[in-house]
Amino acid sequence: MHGIVLFAHGARDPEWARPFEGIRDRIRVRRPEFPVELAFLDFMTPKLDEAVDTLVGKGVAAITIFPLFMAPGGHIRNDLPRIAEELRKSHPGVPIAIQTAIGESPELLEAIAGWILDGVD
Amino acid sequence: MHGIVLFAHGARDPEWARPFEGIRDRIRVRRPEFPVELAFLDFMTPKLDEAVDTLVGKGVAAITIFPLFMAPGGHIRNDLPRIAEELRKSHPGVPIAIQTAIGESPELLEAIAGWILDGVD
Numbered sequence A, B: 001m002h003g004i005v006l007f008a009h010g011a012r013d014p015e016w017a018r019p020f021e022g023i024r025d026r027i028r029v030r031r032p033e034f035p036v037e038l039a040f041l042d043f044m045t046p047k048l049d050e051a052v053d054t055l056v057g058k059g060v061a062a063i064t065i066f067p068l069f070m071a072p073g074g075h076i077r078n079d080l081p082r083i084a085e086e087l088r089k090s091h092p093g094v095p096i097a098i099q100t101a102i103g104e105s106p107e108l109l110e111a112i113a114g115w116i117l118d119g120v121d
Helices: A014-030 A048-057 A074-090 A106-120 B014-030 B048-057 B074-090 B106-120
Strands: A002-008 A036-040 A062-067 A096-098 B002-008 B036-040 B062-067 B096-098
Touching: A002 A014, A002 A048, A002 B106, A014 A036, A014 B106, A036 A048, A048 A062, A048 A074, A062 A074, A062 B106, A074 A096, A106 B002, A106 B014, A106 B062, A106 B106, B002 B014, B002 B048, B014 B036, B036 B048, B048 B062, B048 B074, B062 B074, B074 B096
Parallel strands: A002 A036, A002 A062, A062 A096, B002 B036, B002 B062, B062 B096
Antiparallel strands: none
8 A cells, every 4th residue: 555645835824735635635536545645844734754654554555755846946855855864764664755846747747838828728 | 919927936946947947848839829938936037027028028918927836825815916916007008817826726636636646556
């Protein structure tokens, strides 16, 4: 069983989390066999360690963290690998992988370009 | 002729702009008749007023600003409407519309959920 963490920046306004909740809910509907949890870097909870603890508590054999950031900045290049390294030490039996940012996926850049063109056509 | 501004946060690392350049280039290839410019809130140039000036200089009849943010926080709720209001005063003949954030598009949330599931399957 593979666990998914959707990792977002966080903000003071609780409404800010809506898009990430929307992605989580879509994953749960489409593939309920994948446990999926949100996690936030700042301002919001759960934090990454809590989300990973939840997934490990559900018995996942591996975890992939998806950074839901448009572009890879300092949070993804510096903060996330550091936190992930600590998590790997706490959970040596569960491989923890980190995916690329959204804007590093050619498929999603194509989808965003298409959405923009639909908006002006 | 309708002009497009792709509005992103900006960062100190020039590499950070790559995803937005990728979206711009895809739009230019798919629909070269739409003039499209990047604009950044902070750290990077051009700023929004420069991008709008460039499009107006190309003779666009209207402009749509697409905020390439995953979720609508203070930058989109407060900064962007304030800047857009100033731009409308400077360019009264060119309607300037603001689109929703990426994470407010159900179609893009679906695409992101699909990309995540492809990454763990």
